[in-house]
Amino acid sequence: MKVSSSFPYFSKDSINAILADMSQMLNSGQLTDGPFSEEFERKFAAYTKAKYAVAVSSGSAALDVALRHYRLAGKEVIVPTNTFVSTPNGVVFAGGIPVFADMDPQTLCIDLEDVKRRVTSKTAGVIVVHIAGLICPQLLELREFCREQELFLIEDSAHAHGATLDGQMAGTFGDVGCFSFYPTKVMTSCEGGMILTADEEFALEARCVRSCGQNANRQMVMLGDNWRLSEQAAIVGLHQLEHIEEFLAKRNQIAAWYGEVLGDVAEVSVLRPPPNIRHSYYKYPVVLTSGIDCQKVAEVLKRRFGVESGHIYYPPCHLQPYYMETFGSCVGDLPIAERVLKQVMCLPMHYLLTKQTVDYVSEALVSSIEAVV
Numbered sequence: 001m002k003v004s005s006s007f008p009y010f011s012k013d014s015i016n017a018i019l020a021d022m023s024q025m026l027n028s029g030q031l032t033d034g035p036f037s038e039e040f041e042r043k044f045a046a047y048t049k050a051k052y053a054v055a056v057s058s059g060s061a062a063l064d065v066a067l068r069h070y071r072l073a074g075k076e077v078i079v080p081t082n083t084f085v086s087t088p089n090g091v092v093f094a095g096g097i098p099v100f101a102d103m104d105p106q107t108l109c110i111d112l113e114d115v116k117r118r119v120t121s122k123t124a125g126v127i128v129v130h131i132a133g134l135i136c137p138q139l140l141e142l143r144e145f146c147r148e149q150e151l152f153l154i155e156d157s158a159h160a161h162g163a164t165l166d167g168q169m170a171g172t173f174g175d176v177g178c179f180s181f182y183p184t185k186v187m188t189s190c191e192g193g194m195i196l197t198a199d200e201e202f203a204l205e206a207r208c209v210r211s212c213g214q215n216a217n218r219q220m221v222m223l224g225d226n227w228r229l230s231e232q233a234a235i236v237g238l239h240q241l242e243h244i245e246e247f248l249a250k251r252n253q254i255a256a257w258y259g260e261v262l263g264d265v266a267e268v269s270v271l272r273p274p275p276n277i278r279h280s281y282y283k284y285p286v287v288l289t290s291g292i293d294c295q296k297v298a299e300v301l302k303r304r305f306g307v308e309s310g311h312i313y314y315p316p317c318h319l320q321p322y323y324m325e326t327f328g329s330c331v332g333d334l335p336i337a338e339r340v341l342k343q344v345m346c347l348p349m350h351y352l353l354t355k356q357t358v359d360y361v362s363e364a365l366v367s368s369i370e371a372v373v
């Protein structure tokens, strides 16, 4: 058996509907900046109950566009070390300095107390990442803190489409929410991203920045780049969005199946969300007991059982060669992330998994752990 760690899902009906829209789009001659992108923005805003949505070419572009708004030259932005590199990269591209913060070992999300310790007179804002699809459980306190300190708060919601806290959608708590529609994500547009905001001026500026800095009259009024979403990507995204609630229900079902089997395994800690949070389960991370070599477990799992697994994220950003060389971060700077993330494994999580496959993966994990300890 081969079990992929992620796989995008399109039903036959969805593929047919996408092909019909593709044909209409190709015949129309409007291949970018057209009605499908506008509809995608409108429907994503309606789904998340956000005021404005601006479609862009990737999640990285969403961060790049959003961060430019804050004129970061010489300023610091606090980011979790546990994230994909695009989060701090966006700060650097916007002229700022990323300051990495440690994480809460129970949630794998940024730790509020560590954020507080890292604020200086140069701090302009904070980026929170809803890691694996869990809205950072300290989000409301973090937002309060940012408001008190007059810092911007960006939610990197690349993992958290449709995740909610007290019924409110990820990406709508901070000043800006940034989403990715990369193929492994909860929903995809092949490549693509979206920015959410309640600030009309911010949305206008984002539209301008994503179009090489040109306003609606085609005058270049600021520096930007081509970060537009193509119409073909918007079509795929629109059809995925139609099914997002089904995707989320299935991912939550799969998580419950894993939890039933792995909840009783001594060497494996499963991470359960608080009751007021709906997880989007972009990934299903488990933490193996300290001392178990995760890399070896992953190798046995793949070689003997055909099961792919992943990290989220190891090594963390501050230990990536670029950040060590350019910003001087080093081993020991963020001890919780360094210790815990080494023990984290992400098990297969995607729409096509069945209960039988989840049981197979869970048993294979237990056997692989036994084989290496």
Ligand SMILES: Cc1ncc(COP(=O)(O)O)c(C=O)c1O
Binding pocket: 058, 059, 060, 061, 083, 084, 086, 087, 129, 156, 158, 159, 179, 180, 181, 182, 192, 193
């Ligand atoms: C937390 C996080 N932020 C940003 C991104 C960047 O998104 P994209 O790959 O669409 O550029 C990713 C992507 O994979 C991510 O996981």
